[in-house]
Amino acid sequence: xxxxxxxxxxxxxxQPGVGIVRSLRQGYPNATLTGVEYSNRVSGxxxxxxxxxxxxxxxxxxxxESYGAKxxxxxxxxxxxxxxxxxxxxxLADLFPDGHRNLLAPxxxxxxxxxxxxxEAHEGLPVxxxxxxxxxxxxxxxxxxxxxxxxxxxxxxxxxxxxRTPSWDVFEAARAALSKVWSTQKLxxxxxxxxxxxxxxxxxxxGELLGAVSxxxxxxxxxxxxxxxxxxxxxxxxxxxxxxxVRDLNWTGGGELEMVRDPxxxxxxxxxxxxxxxxxHGATIAGTxxxxxxxxxxxxxxxxxxxxxxxxxxxxxxxxxVRADYPLPPLPEPFAGxxxxxxxxxxxxxxxxxxxxKNGRAMMDGEDGSADSGGAPAAVPESFLADLAGVDFExxxxxxxxxxxxxxxxxxxxxxxxxxxxxxxxxxxxxxYSIKTNPDPRLIALARKHGFLAxxxxxxxxxxxxxxxxxxxxxxxxxxxxWWPRDMLPDGPLHAVFCDSIADLERTVEAMAxxxxxxxxxxxxxxxxNVTSRFGIPLDSPKTFRKLIDGVKRLPQDSKFGIHxxxxxxxxxxxxxxxxxxSILKWCRSIETLSGRSIEILDMGGGWFPDDWHDGExxxxxxxxxxxxxxxxxxxxxxxxxGKAMAQPSMALAMRxxxxxxxxxxxxxxxxxxxxxxxxxxxxxxxxMLRRCGETGAWQPLRRGKTHLMGRLCMEHDxxxxxxxLPEGTRAGDLIIFCDAGGYDRSMSYVFGRG
Amino acid sequence: xYSAADNRLDLIVDEPQILDRPCPSTRWEQFPYxxxxxxxxxCCDVAREWVMSYDxxxxxxxxxxxxxxxxxxxxxxxxxPWPIHWCEAVERDTLxxxxxxxxxxELFAERGLQSFPAQFVQQYDEGATSQWLGKWDAExxxxxxxxxxxxxxxxxxxxxxxxxxxxFDPSAGWWVNSRxxxxxxxxxxxxxxxxxDGRAWRWGRHTLRGDEWTKIAxxx
Numbered sequence: 001x002x003x004x005x006x007x008x009x010x011x012x013x014x015q016p017g018v019g020i021v022r023s024l025r026q027g028y029p030n031a032t033l034t035g036v037e038y039s040n041r042v043s044g045x046x047x048x049x050x051x052x053x054x055x056x057x058x059x060x061x062x063x064x065e066s067y068g069a070k071x072x073x074x075x076x077x078x079x080x081x082x083x084x085x086x087x088x089x090x091x092l093a094d095l096f097p098d099g100h101r102n103l104l105a106p107x108x109x110x111x112x113x114x115x116x117x118x119x120e121a122h123e124g125l126p127v128x129x130x131x132x133x134x135x136x137x138x139x140x141x142x143x144x145x146x147x148x149x150x151x152x153x154x155x156x157x158x159x160x161x162x163x164r165t166p167s168w169d170v171f172e173a174a175r176a177a178l179s180k181v182w183s184t185q186k187l188x189x190x191x192x193x194x195x196x197x198x199x200x201x202x203x204x205x206x207g208e209l210l211g212a213v214s215x216x217x218x219x220x221x222x223x224x225x226x227x228x229x230x231x232x233x234x235x236x237x238x239x240x241x242x243x244x245x246v247r248d249l250n251w252t253g254g255g256e257l258e259m260v261r262d263p264x265x266x267x268x269x270x271x272x273x274x275x276x277x278x279x280x281h282g283a284t285i286a287g288t289x290x291x292x293x294x295x296x297x298x299x300x301x302x303x304x305x306x307x308x309x310x311x312x313x314x315x316x317x318x319x320x321x322v323r324a325d326y327p328l329p330p331l332p333e334p335f336a337g338x339x340x341x342x343x344x345x346x347x348x349x350x351x352x353x354x355x356x357x358k359n360g361r362a363m364m365d366g367e368d369g370s371a372d373s374g375g376a377p378a379a380v381p382e383s384f385l386a387d388l389a390g391v392d393f394e395x396x397x398x399x400x401x402x403x404x405x406x407x408x409x410x411x412x413x414x415x416x417x418x419x420x421x422x423x424x425x426x427x428x429x430x431x432x433y434s435i436k437t438n439p440d441p442r443l444i445a446l447a448r449k450h451g452f453l454a455x456x457x458x459x460x461x462x463x464x465x466x467x468x469x470x471x472x473x474x475x476x477x478x479x480x481x482x483w484w485p486r487d488m489l490p491d492g493p494l495h496a497v498f499c500d501s502i503a504d505l506e507r508t509v510e511a512m513a514x515x516x517x518x519x520x521x522x523x524x525x526x527x528x529x530n531v532t533s534r535f536g537i538p539l540d541s542p543k544t545f546r547k548l549i550d551g552v553k554r555l556p557q558d559s560k561f562g563i564h565x566x567x568x569x570x571x572x573x574x575x576x577x578x579x580x581x582x583s584i585l586k587w588c589r590s591i592e593t594l595s596g597r598s599i600e601i602l603d604m605g606g607g608w609f610p611d612d613w614h615d616g617e618x619x620x621x622x623x624x625x626x627x628x629x630x631x632x633x634x635x636x637x638x639x640x641x642x643g644k645a646m647a648q649p650s651m652a653l654a655m656r657x658x659x660x661x662x663x664x665x666x667x668x669x670x671x672x673x674x675x676x677x678x679x680x681x682x683x684x685x686x687x688x689m690l691r692r693c694g695e696t697g698a699w700q701p702l703r704r705g706k707t708h709l710m711g712r713l714c715m716e717h718d719x720x721x722x723x724x725x726l727p728e729g730t731r732a733g734d735l736i737i738f739c740d741a742g743g744y745d746r747s748m749s750y751v752f753g754r755g
Numbered sequence: 756x757y758s759a760a761d762n763r764l765d766l767i768v769d770e771p772q773i774l775d776r777p778c779p780s781t782r783w784e785q786f787p788y789x790x791x792x793x794x795x796x797x798c799c800d801v802a803r804e805w806v807m808s809y810d811x812x813x814x815x816x817x818x819x820x821x822x823x824x825x826x827x828x829x830x831x832x833x834x835x836p837w838p839i840h841w842c843e844a845v846e847r848d849t850l851x852x853x854x855x856x857x858x859x860x861e862l863f864a865e866r867g868l869q870s871f872p873a874q875f876v877q878q879y880d881e882g883a884t885s886q887w888l889g890k891w892d893a894e895x896x897x898x899x900x901x902x903x904x905x906x907x908x909x910x911x912x913x914x915x916x917x918x919x920x921x922x923f924d925p926s927a928g929w930w931v932n933s934r935x936x937x938x939x940x941x942x943x944x945x946x947x948x949x950x951x952d953g954r955a956w957r958w959g960r961h962t963l964r965g966d967e968w969t970k971i972a973x974x975x
Contacts (some may be wrong), residue, residue: 150816194817216934230934263818265915311934529812539812542805542845549801579816586811590804594797 001028001299004054004074006036007084007275008044009347013225016254017084018044019281020291025049026284027292027303034079038062041329041346046322053326060351068095075102080298082253082276082291086159087352089253089274099252104205104294106274110249114272116156117188121249124241127259127269131191135175139686139704139723140378143168145189147609150573152192157182159353165189169683172722183354193270195262197224200234201277202242203290204251205297209243211290213283219314226279228314231286254280254290282313377701378688383407384652384739385699391654393692393735398656399674401746402737408446408650414614415642416450422622427629429621429638432476434606435461438647438747444468447646453495455605455641457481459488466490473520476603476639478564480504480535493518496601496639498525498564501537505551512556521601522555523562524548526591528583531567539587552595560600563588566641568607570685574616581624585631598634605641609685610740613645644743651742653678657734658712660726668707670726672736675711676718677752679738681745688739691727699737700727709736713753777968778945779876780902784968788872788949789837789853789909791844791861798842803861805845810862819866820913826855826862827928834894851896855925856909869914871965873922875931876945878938878974880904905944905974912948912956912963919957920948933959938972945970 003024007015021033034052037045038059045053056062071092075081082104083089093108106114113121117132133145135155146153146165155174156162159182163174171189179185197220202212212234219228234242254276260268276291283290287308296303322328334340387404396402419429432455433447439461445468447454454465457479465475472492480500483489497519499505505524511517526548527536537551538544555561565584569577581604592599608616621640628635655674662668676682689702705725711718720738778784793799813825833849844854856872863870884901891898900907910924910931922931931943938944948956950965963969 194821218932230932232934263820263822529809530815539805539809542802545805546801576816579814580812583808583812583814586808590808594801594804 001030001295001301002032002034002079003028003295004034004036004079004081005084006082006088007347008035008037008047009042010044010047012221013223014278015044015084015347016276016278016280018047019278019284020082020084020254020276021047021049022281023284023289023291024295027289027306028295028301029304031295036081038348039346040326043320045326046320048320053323055326058351059348059355062355064091064355071095072100075100078102080104080295082294084275085347085349086274087349087356091352091356102298103252104298105253106249106251106255110251111274113249114274116158116271117190119269119272121245121272122269124245125257125269126237126241127257127267130193130268130270133189135185135187135189136375138375138378140688142171142189143686144609144611145191146171147570147573147612148575149191150576151571152573154190154192156188156190158184158186160349162190164192168685172683176722181350181353183350183357190270193260193262193268195260195268197258197260198267199226199259199277199279200238200242200257201280201283201290202246202251202255202257203276203294204246204253204255205294206252207247207250208297209246209251210293210297211288212239212242213286213288213290214238215279215282218312226277226282226315228312229279229282230312231283231288232311253294279313285309285313286311375704377703378686380688380690380699380701380739381407381649383410384649384688384690388652388690388699388737393654396654398654398735399672399678400654401678401741401749402652402654403440403442404650404652404742405442408443408646408742411610411614411646411649412446412450412452415646416452418618418621419451419640422618422625424625424629427625427635427638429625429640432603432605432639432641433646434641434643435464436747437644437743438651439464440647440651440746441468443647443650443742444470448474453639455603455639458484459490460485462490462494463488477519478525478566478603483507489517493520495519496521496523496562496564496603498523498562498603499537499551500525500535502547502551505537505555509554509556512559519559521562522559523564523599523601523603524552525564525566526584526587528565528567528580528587531572531580533567535566536564549591549594552591552597555597560636561597562601562603563591563599564603564605566603566605566607566643568643569612570607570609570644574612578620578624582627585627589631592632592634599632600634601637601639602628602632602635603639603641606643608642608645610645610649613642647746648740648743651746653738653741653745655736655738657730657732657736659732660730666706668726669710670707670730671710671712672720673712674720674738675713675753676715676720677711677713678749679711679720679741679745680748680750681741681743682720685740687721687741689721689724690737690739691730692735692737693727694729694731694734702726702736777970778947779905779974780907782899782902783874783876783907786874786899786907788874789857791854791857792838792840794840794842799840802841802845806841806858807862807865810865814866819868820915822923822928822930823859823862823925824928826858826925830855832926834891834896836894836896852909852924852926856911859911859923859925863911863913871912871914871920871948871950873910873912873946873948874968875908875910875922875924875943876968877906877908878904878942878944878972879906879940883940912950912958914956918955920963922946922958933961935972938975943971944974 005017005020008017009015032051034054035050036054038056080102089105092105099107151166154162155165157178165171165174198216200214203210213231214234215229215231217226217229256273256277258270287306289306292303383406387406415431419431423429432453434455453474454470455476456462462475472490473495475494476496478498499508525536527533527538529540537548655672659671690699703725704723707724707726709721711720830850835851835854860870881904912920915921945968947968953965956963
């Protein structure tokens with residue numbers, strides 16, 4: 001009996017080939033085992049249990065048609081084939097649409113039903129599917145997904161590869177890299193599920209389940225791959241539906257369901273692999289030899305009895321002799337001036353992916369053929385278009401910020417109405433406008449008009465608020481540099497002052513005692529542990545906590561006491577922000593109990609992404625007020641700081657195309673007259689973009705594409721957008737609007753390259 | 756057995772019964788679980804409040820049933836004197852399993868979950884126990900927890916379902932594996948959890964009766 005086994009890569013993230021071979025050798029000591037590989041650099045080819053090797057040229061050199069004919073001839077000749085690679089198995093399924101009795105791999109229809117991330121075939125199993133989103137959607141929506149899931153998300157390729165993307169710039173870089181490696185834009189983002197990883201491995205022949213085992217990872221590599229595990233039977237509530245599903249799928253071959261068990265015990269299915277896992281021989285050690293069962297069923301030849309040596313297995317690193325007829329290839333020289341050898345992965349699977357794409361295999365991209373579409377553009381609010389309609393672009397000297405008056409008015413009004421709605425007789429909710437988000441007097445005036453307080457981080461900012469008409473007792477002073485510039489301290493009492501450190505607290509106590517400072521509320525800003533921040537009084541040790549309690553006791557009794565907490569929800573994510581909010585309330589309760597000072601004002605910010613704030617569930621905010629009242633019954637006022645949520649949508653940046661440069665392979669670079677000096681936040685979040693059609697004047701939302709928008713500066717990193725699709729006919733002089741530029745883009749923009 | 760006539764006390768030892776006792780060492784059969792004391796003053800109030808609030812912050816929005824891994828990051832496992840008070844415990848660099856087990860228990864309770872003190876007897880070897888003896892002796896704290904090649908250890912049993920528990924070992928920062936193959940180095944030989952009413956609890960394939968020692972594996 002001759003059995004061909006592929007997928008022999010044996011690095012830190014190994015393929016299962018060597019494990020399959022070891023298990024087959026145990027079940028069939030006399031079988032002829034032939035290793036199949038596409039590179040002589042793959043170390044598994046030297047494994048001693050292999051009788052023979054069939055080394056092919058790398059996938060990017062292989063003529064798939066003639067190679068396919070050879071494989072067919074082997075199978076027709078009675079040999080069996082167990083694939084240790086997803087992509088090879090997929091190619092074989094495509095090659096044999098009706099299957100082949102000796103091909104021990106799943107049929108194409110099964111592949112489609114186990115496709116990530118939805119894994120349609122999972123229905124009936126006691127598993128949940130992690131929340132996911134295709135990268136086909138707009139960048140605006142992808143950013144929202146990341147925020148919603150606290151930036152604990154994974155960007156995954158269609159076959160292999162996953163990258164943790166904790167920020168937008170990391171996401172963009174990972175998307176570009178994965179798309180290039182796997183020759184497709186069809187990636188997806190998946191919410192992280194925390195817990196312990198476990199797998200179920202199965203073996204089936206023509207829809208009959210031959211066996212399955214459960215394995216829990218007990219040790220892992222730095223990449224999270226199995227290094228050790230324990231093996232046990234699959235429980236009945238999993239096995240029974242699995243048997244039905246395997247029958248439905250008419251599954252043949254090995255398979256692995258990779259899962260995570262969360263702290264509540266819920267299993268989450270991450271993927272269903274169409275092959276045995278690399279730890280396959282671990283199960284054989286534990287007494288279940290699934291590759292041998294597969295061959296036994298296909299061939300009718302009895303395998304040797306299974307033998308359990310242990311319920312647990314682990315890996316070790318072994319040196320083995322290199323086969324004389326396959327000497328090691330030389331190591332490529334490092335690129336001149338570079339570090340490392342820059343070698344391609346010897347499995348060569350990205351090359352196979354590229355081959356299959358070039359051949360137009362529908363299985364790679366789904367049936368809609370939309371593998372490389374730029375997805376739908378982000379929806380642009382009607383109010384933006386209404387504001388743009390009022391701009392006389394003949395008078396606009398690009399690059400220029402445009403004030404969206406109608407949009408801003410609507411946002412302030414909406415925030416004000418909501419604060420009013422969720423206020424109660426006991427607890428007033430009031431908004432505060434963070435002047436640093438955009439000190440434009442028009443926005444400060446709108447804040448005042450709609451009943452906001454003004455929040456400044458310096459006396460200069462407080463003066464900016466006073467200049468627009470705010471009274472001192474409508475101003476909140478905050479931050480580590482709040483006393484700068486010293487001569488700008490206003491005469492009247494402030495609404496609230498929050499101390500940023502113990503030293504600041506001492507200084508404030510002294511200033512108030514000396515009559516140099518008056519405030520209706522005085523309090524502290526606290527910095528929660530586990531969130532990286534340089535602001536506020538830390539709570540990360542019992543010692544600092546005690547200092548805080550002692551400091552609070554010294555605050556003047558004739559001012560009301562309060563606590564301030566600020567953390568950008570756009571940075572840490574929405575759910576995480578709400579957890580922090582609850583955490584802060586617990587700290588507040590402790591501070592109140594231990595210091596004996598009642599907390600009467602709670603100032604909660606901020607840094608909300610506009611959509612999360614304005615379109616967020618009102619119930620969340622109302623519940624928050626209830627929670628505050630339950631935990632801190634003395635709070636009379638909750639100051640809510642939306643941060644950039646007010647300013648960001650309120651302005652846009654108008655720019656014009658200076659030049660369009662066509663490069664090789666559809667690569668286009670368009671130079672614009674704006675730059676990172678006007679869009680310093682361009683890599684923190686996507687901006688919705690519009691182009692005005694030269695002929696009709698209509699506003700066209702820009703889709704994602706391959707064009708780079710290069711800024712006007714002679715700075716290498718002045719790229720304001722790396723992935724847009726300019727509508728056909730775009731030419732020099734055309735107007736492009738970057739929306740969502742009214743927050744820190746505007747307030748942190750700087751003068752550069754203007755002479 | 757005491758004979759007044761002979762004024763003699765006979766100890767009748769049924770050796771097979773002793774060998775079959777679930778707790779492999781008699782010295783821990785009736786050993787109480789540890790609790791951190793409170794001075795009843797602000798010093799311990801502040802310390803305890805800090806531990807509780809810090810725990811909630813460290814949860815990061817994860818499920819309340821997640822193990823308080825941060826305990827092991829904050830304190831190294833090592834000798835600590837007994838009795839110990841909250842204000843003393845939080846200031847130490849090292850805490851022993853009794854203090855960490857007590858903290859874990861209090862944290863689960865603060866999160867609204869039901870948990871019990873859990874006592875373990877674990878197998879090591881004399882190489883390991885002699886190291887620990889030296890370390891604990893140097894700190895002049897009790898070494899009652901070491902008996903030749905086995906040790907007494909404390910942890911926390913979290914009720915995870917109807918009649919079901921999971922065992923969290925805060926000194927290690929992990930959930931104890933109920934599928935453990937047997938004794939051996941680091942292996943669990945016996946468990947006792949204190950539920951106060953002697954109920955039977957499922958722990959993987961084992962049944963643990965409250966307030967009684969349950970044998971998990973044979974001492975090799």
